[in-house]
Amino acid sequence: MIIGIPKEIKKQEYRVGVTPFGVEELKRDGHTILVETSAGEGSGFSDDEYLQLDADIVDRETIFKKSDLIVKVKEPLPSEYDLIREGQAIFTYFHLAPNRELTELLLNKKITALGYETLQKDGTLPLLAPMSEIAGRMAPIVGSYYLQRIHGGRGILPTGVCGVAPAKALILGAGVVGANAARVCMGIGMDTVVMNRGIERLQRIDEMFMGRVKTLPLTMHNIKEEVKEADIIIGAVLVPGGKTPILITKNMLKTMKRGSVIVDVSVDQGGCAETSKPTTHDNPVYEVEGIIHYTVANMPGAYPRTSTVALTNATLPYIKIIVNRGIERAIREDAAIRSALNTYKGEVVHQALAGSLGFVYKDIDGII
DSSP states (O other): OEEEEOOOOSTTOOOOSSOHHHHHHHHHTTOEEEEETTTTGGGTOOHHHHHHTTOEEEOHHHHHHHOSEEEOSSOOOHHHHTTSOTTOEEEEOOOOTTOHHHHHHHHHTTOEEEEGGGOOBTTBOTTTHHHHHHHHHHHHHHHHHHTSGGGTSOOOOTTOBTTBOOOEEEEEOOSHHHHHHHHHHHHTTOEEEEEESSHHHHHHHHHHTTTOSEEEEOOHHHHHHHHTTOSEEEEOOOOTTSOOOOOBOHHHHTTSOTTOEEEEGGGGGTOSBTTOOOBBTTBOEEEETTEEEEOBTTGGGGSHHHHHHHHHHHHHHHHHHHHHHOHHHHHHHOHHHHHHEEEETTEEOOHHHHHHHTOOBOOGGGTO
């Protein structure tokens, strides 16, 4: 199979879909790998490193024209829409729930859209996990940075000092993002509260941190009370394939401390704050009602070397299943690959996505 690895063009996105060691593995299985010129440079991988492992360095048009499978990091952007070939397969983070325009394009071109973020294995999201881990650990760091008064924050040192209380962190969600955010918040000494709808995950947080992180059920009453005291709020809620529910309303911002910070990691799927909108690394924050919003839609892209290696470690086994078996056979035989499908042959085949955008849902078993 011909596999294409284009250079990411999203603003301030430095990751690349496959590392040179990933290319080496795929070449060993007999596949042709097309890598766009300088695709890996942002992550510290030169064209020469790919060439030494027998990849072909080509231009963007050739990538999309010749590849059977496109492997990316982020969703295709409008400037790439015309390059996408009808019937092509794309494996990437799509986050389609808030993106009707791209979803319609994928349907019109009958694209096999395989989303990293919806692939499930044994009840987990193994391709979302490494980036969620990085974003979760980043969130307290960037939140702490914007608490500085020079950036519009409250001027509170998150760790506190002798005789002065530390900052208070509220984490909404106890999945991979939430657990990793809690680890860093607690590690630097913040007074940390984690909320989650399922009690089992709260029990896991309690056991993991031996009671040093407070846990509460995620209810609107609890949120309304806790946001009043929080200095940093981290949105870590996920509905696989669907739109994130609004947990922080605009009216709640008026009850919060001026200069407190919301880091909405869930902005990729619409965000859990009513006032969230995607931003970029070069202009990451804005203010609403005196509350700083950090809503970068590709947070792990700030650390591309770590992120790219972690992502390839996770995706490579699934890429190999797709290309070694062929796309249709892989969908038929492998439940994990099937769960990654968002659109296929002009149909929305992911139920949460269909519900979020109001499209008709088609069961994949009725198509393959």
